[in-house]
Amino acid sequence: MEEDCIFCRIVAGKVPSEIRYRDEEVIAFRDINPKAPIHLLIVSKKHIPSLLQITQAESLLIGHMVTVANELAKKEGVSEKGYRLIINCGKEGGQLVPHLHMHFLAGRKLSDKLG
Numbered sequence: 001m002e003e004d005c006i007f008c009r010i011v012a013g014k015v016p017s018e019i020r021y022r023d024e025e026v027i028a029f030r031d032i033n034p035k036a037p038i039h040l041l042i043v044s045k046k047h048i049p050s051l052l053q054i055t056q057a058e059s060l061l062i063g064h065m066v067t068v069a070n071e072l073a074k075k076e077g078v079s080e081k082g083y084r085l086i087i088n089c090g091k092e093g094g095q096l097v098p099h100l101h102m103h104f105l106a107g108r109k110l111s112d113k114l115g
């Protein structure tokens with residue numbers, strides 16, 4: 001755990017969050033500044049700064065995050081309507097929190113604009 005990392009602090013229960021899912025590898029909680037009616041963050045428990053650090057060994061983790069997204073879609077009742085997953089990487093990718101996370105957005109027709 002990195003003491004000055006906000007997501008590590010949420011994982012450790014030191015900062016409150018609205019947790020929707022938890023297992024050995026990841027947790028998912030509501031984004032504090034939602035960009036859609038349903039905006040969750042699927043966050044690795046391990047402190048991995050960004051996608052850049054994902055090697056073959058960690059690639060299973062990314063697959064796992066996608067299966068968790070499918071679970072969340074069921075839980076939130078949007079499996080049929082659809083959802084969007086985003087991972088920002090680095091400054092120009094729009095990453096603000098340097099701890100691996102996937103955005104889960106749903107609950108309305110999302111913008112066609114991606115960039």
Ligand code: AMP
Nearest residue numbers: 006017030031032033088094095096097
């Ligand atoms: P990114 O730009 O991909 O790094 O996204 C970071 C996201 O974390 C933003 O959407 C923030 O609103 C969200 N965020 C930051 N701090 C918190 C927090 N304490 N609880 C929930 N979400 C947060």
